[in-house]
Amino acid sequence: MSESDALASAATGMRVQAATLDVIAYNLANSATAGFRPRHAAFTLSNEEARSLFNTSSAQGPLRRTEVPTDLALSGQGYFAVATADGVRYTRDGRFCVDPHGHLSDAQGNPVLGALGPARFPNRARIDDQGRIFAGGKLVDRLRIVTFEKPCSDGQDGLFVAPPGCVPQRAQAHVQAGYLEDSSVDAVAEMAALIAAERAYEANEKSAARTDESLRRLVTDVPVIR
């Protein structure tokens, strides 16, 4: 491997570690956001070119009791469906509230979808573990909780977009009313990854410095020996 190759490799390595730190920063910044799923970066090297792949983790976050009837958590795979201006989006964030028309809406104000359009949530209604909404003993609506064969991709505003060509299917996830799913970011793992990225960056920097040193020798010492 020539010296310039070594320099390029070290630079690529530093770039990869910087991108890793970027993902760690994103995860740690959201370590207290309900329903948040951390991302993990994977890199493949081909022809000195680093290609990054971001995988959103599907690990279940811990459930925390809030005792608010409109706080919902999903245990198991699945998503709530919300209607946005750009179409149907999916989320695990169950911080819902009731809008002036008596429909459930998410924290951003998007309506949460039930069986037929926005889910109705009359006064003093309750939600069972199947996502059915009961008011005064009568079934009012059923939340649309779906899953896909392939993992969802990240869309705008922290909501997930259905993978292309996949039809949403009814999910088996249980709905826990009065609970919230906390962020599933593992702070310990992220801090360990942070240290690893920092040291790997340093190692690449050292290797670049060594290459620089041997290039300097080549330029200054070799003509002298002659």
Place this chain on the structure above:
Amino acid sequence: MNRTLCVAAAGMATQQAVLDSIAANLANVDVPGYRVSRTDFAALIGPDARVLAPELRLAHRLFTQGRLDLTNDPHDLAIDGAGFFIVVTPSGGRAYTRAGNFSADATGRLRLPGGAALEGVRLPAGTATFTVDERGKVLAQVAGRSGDVGAGRIPLANFANPSGLELRPDGFFYQTAAAGRLQSFSAGAPLAKIKQRYLERANVTVVAAMMAVLAAQRAYEANAKVVQAADEMLRLANNLERT
């Protein structure tokens, strides 16, 4: 690397906002009828450091039941269940509150310390004592008259979305479009029980607030560590070119 710094800074700002709202909750722990603001409505930070805050128009207050304390003062009223007392503020507006530390004035109105009068009640002149039943019916015992004298009924109100109510600096909730339709409740289908001689405390749980402080502090620290790491890596990059 710059983006890393921006994301971490946004994360720190979010935790700072969470701490601010915990501080506001703890400061009001002794205010009767105070409704806690939710600290789990932290913003989502986008990968490009965009802050996607939950809709701030709604303050995301929690309308759970606060603790009921027996005070033995007949003027103290508490709501056991959902709903609000309807009061007329000194400026003449209609407002809603859970506070029940009333006292009677010379005209027989029940007023809160700020001067807002409870709707629906006027005690007759010479009232010695009065009782309020669970449904809000007020009966006064007047000196010189035998038997109870009706002194009105305390109405309660509720909204489709109480979180949409606007909390003004005077401590009262005001109706907004986001709160939805006002639902008044008649004596036949009561919304909640009214308890006389009780006061409802703020629904702040001190232990939960302290736990939230710890969590926010540690999350802030984690973001600070990211800033440190990014800084260190930038330093290393600058060291590449030696003079």
